[in-house]
Amino acid sequence: MKIFTAEQIRACDQWTVQHEQVSSLMLMEKAAGRCADWFASQIKSERFWIFCGNGNNGGDGFAIARMLYRKGFDIDVFIDFKNPEYSEDARINLQKLKEISGVDIHDFRQVSEMKFKQDTSIVDAIFGSGFHGSLSLDYQKLIAFLNSIQANKVSIDIPTGLSADGLSDSESVFIADHTLSLQFWKKSFLHPETGNFCGKVHILDIGLSPEFIQKTDTSQYIISDSTVQKIYRPREQFSHKGTYGKVHLIAGSYGKIGAAILAARAAVRTGAGLVTVQAPECGFSILQTACPEAMMLSTGNIFSENLHYEEGITYGIGPGLGTESETQNAFLEFLKKINKPIVLDADALNIIALDNAHLELIPKNSLLTPHPKEFERLFGTSANSFKRLEIAKENAEKFGIFIVLKDRYTQIITPKKTVYYNITGNPGMATGGSGDVLTGIITALLAQKYSSEEAAILGVWLHGKAGDDAAKMNSEEALIAGDLPESLGRVFNELKNSHYKKTTK
Ligand SMILES: NC(=O)C1=CN([C@@H]2O[C@H](COP(=O)(O)OP(=O)(O)OC[C@H]3O[C@@H](n4cnc5c(N)ncnc54)[C@H](OP(=O)(O)O)[C@@H]3O)[C@@H](O)[C@H]2O)[C@@H](O)CC1
Ligand SMILES: Nc1ncnc2c1ncn2[C@@H]1O[C@H](COP(=O)(O)OP(=O)(O)O)[C@@H](O)[C@H]1O
Ligand SMILES: [K+]
Structure with a gap:
């Protein structure tokens, strides 16, 4: 699914009006209708306080107010009495609302004097994708007041004060429990500094032109279920374990053998034909007990000093590996021998980060899976996650690698900067340990001849889906990394069913 900038969304809006025989007013009606249906079906409140700005975001709010009133809800609307200028569509919808006697319209500055009933939901239709600059003092006070009261809060399209494309200059931002985003994800929803304001994001299809969406280029995407279904290949009937690749995980050291176990369990559950763990002998008995499906190769006594290289193996290196000087030397020598893509995580990345020249040793199209701290060690600090992403793009291109930047919404950055x-x-x-599971998953996919890009996309999606399945079983609080490989089976079943549903009647 494509992510567009605010400017592209505006162009999409205009294209739809010009080419699809709908007026902008009809589009607003459709958007408001989708939002009103969502409120009526998802929200328990009897009454709504709806805050509307002077642009089309406010126009959506006026139309939503009218529709919710007609559905039988108790509605109060708040506007800026000091600013009588409205966008054309907002003006028309405000006029329609004024014709309804049952809806009270107040100046938003009066809100703190009004009696707030507990089951009221607050709707933020103040500013959306047209927001720029910063908020006036009156609006800052309003947002501070709304943020301070306990209520269910929903933003239309974008929380007021946020920009769609990155950090905004606003001092205050509305904190939503839900954001009803029209048609598209916005980039700012996906980064921690800005995404935190959005609560749960719901994408409402308002029927913008599929033709425009298809023809308009972007370099940023959401991994949708349909993308993953296209990548996924079910197993072949006449196959054997050789068909599904040989994985070697170079992982674990004294005190961190669990990391190797988690990666190995993930690799076998992701369908690799044969999995071997290269680890120090101190971990053998626990490894062979915890994951009897995997074989073992000794790399030393309590840490790795002697790594085994063979042709035809897919390597995943790093979880719990340690950074002793012997391990560093062994790993760097090992890197020089490899000329096909590998997966590098955790201590493998920490060793590479010790010297910039090490980056040159990484085989092209390899996958690096840093969390933000590991990323910083590798490529330096950045002021915020948007800048970090730009640094990641430059380095993915420069070194011809895939960077899987782990986060709430993990970003995969390709050598082409997509x-x-x-x-x-x-x-x-x-x-602790969920990243080790991801290493096992991606390495197993690479061994099964998925390309690096496919392995990264399918891998992070599977990993997150396994997390969602595990949270359903065990709650988010009680979820442990070891649950993730156990959940993979249900995720694969679902994926396979949807794949067959697409190809059969
Ligand atoms: N996607 C779609 O196709 C569809 C989109 N739709 C909806 O349209 C929304 C975008 O509407 P929009 O372009 O009118 O912008 P919006 O967010 O209302 O803000 C502009 C207004 O706010 C003002 N303003 C800005 N910054 C300000 C500040 N700091 N402090 C004070 N004022 C400020 C600005 O004033 P100006 O700068 O022009 O003086 C202007 O009056 C979009 O988010 C979605 O909800 C649907 O209706 C239908 C289909
Ligand atoms: N809040 C979150 N929402 C979704 N995924 C998360 C969240 N926090 C962490 N993750 C995922 O969990 C994994 C943690 O990896 P990492 O930090 O390397 O853990 P470890 O080193 O303990 O194995 C990453 O894949 C990350 O995307
Ligand atoms: K809004």
Whole structure:
């Protein structure tokens, strides 16, 4: 699914009006209708306080107010009495609302004097994609007041004060529990500094031109279920374990053998034909007990100092590996021998980060899976996650690598500087070892002849879906990394069913 900038969304809006025989007023009616239906079906409140600005976001708010009133809800609308200028469509919808005697319209400055009933939901239709600059003092006070009261809060299109494309200059931003985003994800929803204001994001299809969407280029995408269904290949009937590749995980050291176990369990559950763990002997008995499906190769006594290289193997290196000098030397020598894509995580990245020249040793099309701190060690600090993404793009291109930047919405950055955001997963996965599982998953996919790009996209999606399945079983709080490989089976079943549903009657 494409992510467009605010400017592209505006162009899409205009294209739809020009080419699809709908007026902008009809589009607003459709958008408001989708929002009103969502409120009526998802929200328990009897009454709504709807705050409307002077542009088309406010216009949506006026139309939503009218529709919710007709559905039987108790509605109060708040506007800026000091500013009588409205966009044309907002003006028409405000006029329609004024014709309804049952809806009270107040100046938003009066809100703090009004009695707030507990079951009221607050709707923010103040500013959307047209917001720029910063808020006036009166609006800042309003947002501070709304943020301070306990209520269910919903933003239309974008929380007021946020910009669609990155950080905004606004001092205050409306904090939503839900954001009803029209047609598209916005980039700012996907980054921590801005996404935190959006609550749960719901994308409402308002029927903007599919032709425009298809023909308009972007370099940023959401990984949608349909993307993943296109990548996924079911297993062949006449196959054997050789068909599904040989994985070697170079992982674990004294005190961190669990990392190797988690990666190995993930690799076997992702369907790799044969999995071997290269680890120090101190971990053998626990590894062979915890994951009997995997074979073992000794790399040392309590840490790795002697790594085994063979042709035809797909390597995943780093979880719990340690950074002792012997391990560093062994790993860097090992890197020089490899000329096909590998997966590098955790301590493998920390060793590479010790010297910039090490980056040159990474085989082209390899996948690096840093969390933000590891990324910083590799490529330097950045002021915010938007700048970090730009640094990631430059380095992915420069070194010909895929960077899987792990976060709430993990970003995959390709050597061509395309960005894929993953929206599966949940905060239950913020627990030690979940990254090790991802290494096992991606390495197993690479071994099964998925391309690096496919392995990254399918891998992060599967990982997040496994997290969602595990959270459903165990709650987000009780989710542990070891649950993730156990959930993969249900996720694959679902994926396979949807694949067959697409290809059979
Ligand atoms: N996607 C779609 O196809 C569809 C989109 N739709 C909806 O349209 C929305 C976009 O509408 P929009 O372009 O009118 O912008 P909007 O967010 O209302 O803001 C502009 C107004 O706010 C003002 N203003 C701005 N910054 C300000 C500030 N700091 N402080 C004070 N004022 C400020 C600005 O004033 P100006 O700068 O012009 O003086 C102007 O009056 C979009 O988010 C969605 O809800 C649907 O209706 C139908 C289909
Ligand atoms: N709040 C969150 N929502 C979704 N996914 C998350 C969240 N927090 C962490 N994750 C995922 O969990 C994994 C954590 O990886 P990492 O930090 O390397 O853990 P570890 O080093 O303990 O294995 C990443 O894939 C990340 O995307
Ligand atoms: K809004």
